[in-house]
Amino acid sequence: MIPRFGRARRDRTLAVLEGFHPLKHALRFGAELQEVICREPDELARLAERLAPELAERMGELARPVASELFEQLAPLAPSTGVMAIATRPAVDPLALLRARRDAPAILLEDPRDLGNLGACVRVAAAADAAAVLCTGSHDPWHPDALRGGAGLHFALPVARLEELAALEQRSGPLLALDPEGEALDPGALDPAALLAFGTERHGLSEELLERSDARIRIPMRAGVSSLNLATSVAAVLFAWRLSPGNEPPPPERRARPELF
Ligand SMILES: C[S@@+](CC[C@H](N)C(=O)[O-])C[C@H]1O[C@@H](n2cnc3c(N)ncnc32)[C@H](O)[C@@H]1O
Numbered sequence: 001m002i003p004r005f006g007r008a009r010r011d012r013t014l015a016v017l018e019g020f021h022p023l024k025h026a027l028r029f030g031a032e033l034q035e036v037i038c039r040e041p042d043e044l045a046r047l048a049e050r051l052a053p054e055l056a057e058r059m060g061e062l063a064r065p066v067a068s069e070l071f072e073q074l075a076p077l078a079p080s081t082g083v084m085a086i087a088t089r090p091a092v093d094p095l096a097l098l099r100a101r102r103d104a105p106a107i108l109l110e111d112p113r114d115l116g117n118l119g120a121c122v123r124v125a126a127a128a129d130a131a132a133v134l135c136t137g138s139h140d141p142w143h144p145d146a147l148r149g150g151a152g153l154h155f156a157l158p159v160a161r162l163e164e165l166a167a168l169e170q171r172s173g174p175l176l177a178l179d180p181e182g183e184a185l186d187p188g189a190l191d192p193a194a195l196l197a198f199g200t201e202r203h204g205l206s207e208e209l210l211e212r213s214d215a216r217i218r219i220p221m222r223a224g225v226s227s228l229n230l231a232t233s234v235a236a237v238l239f240a241w242r243l244s245p246g247n248e249p250p251p252p253e254r255r256a257r258p259e260l261f
Helices: 002-010 020-028 041-051 053-062 068-072 094-099 115-127 144-149 165-170 207-212 230-242
Strands: 014-018 032-038 063-065 083-088 106-109 133-135 159-161 175-184 195-198 215-218
Touching: 002 014, 002 083, 014 020, 014 144, 020 032, 020 041, 020 053, 020 083, 032 041, 032 053, 041 053, 041 063, 053 063, 094 133, 094 159, 094 165, 106 115, 106 230, 115 133, 115 144, 115 230, 165 207, 175 207, 195 230
Parallel strands: 032 063, 106 133, 106 195, 133 159, 175 195, 175 215
Antiparallel strands: 014 083, 032 083
């Protein structure tokens, strides 16, 4: 089991889910599970009954109990909820995503450095029913820490790395750079087909991305505040747009956009 989880961490076709919430969202959004292990089946059953009763039976069938000492060795910080899993990552073609006609904005994170923050961006993008999250830079957006930060909501929308900014030339909608020096955001006027670009935590957007963008947009802030946290700024823009007239959230029964996966 230790080599299996070790290999899964290095395998870019797999996702290691650490904890109950990533597993819950993976199941809700149709992930293919390859392995589910738990420390204590009764503990998992109690959690599931409380937090996701509709999944309790399925979790009980899938989860294999392992010894506590082994469980502790399967992650750098074993989750307190006592459950871990290995799932198949949904295949995503970032170029096809860029070219697709979209009815909700997609997010582009330029070289995000903090995996927890990256996960928080995925989580809020899923909540706002954004079309996708793309990332540049060296970090894997499906890293277990990002999955933890995103509570496993990577399975709710396409999430992928974009290898080169040059691919942005193939986009179907406008590229809008979120930049504290831009024009004030008008949420009602935001093009639903837009690709919204957010910069790296410390340095913001690169010159190259700013030059490629069609416009720069600012989230207005009180004087003296230099910037918002990355995930907070993604949340502010997406929900300003979602709460503006005509952009109401989707009906609760809609689970995913199969056409974009
Ligand atoms: C922590 S900020 C980066 C701060 C960086 N020192 C800068 O000046 O851009 C991370 C990203 O969040 C977005 N952001 C934060 N506050 C913003 C604001 N008020 N308006 C627009 N974008 C903002 C930008 O995309 C920024 O690159």
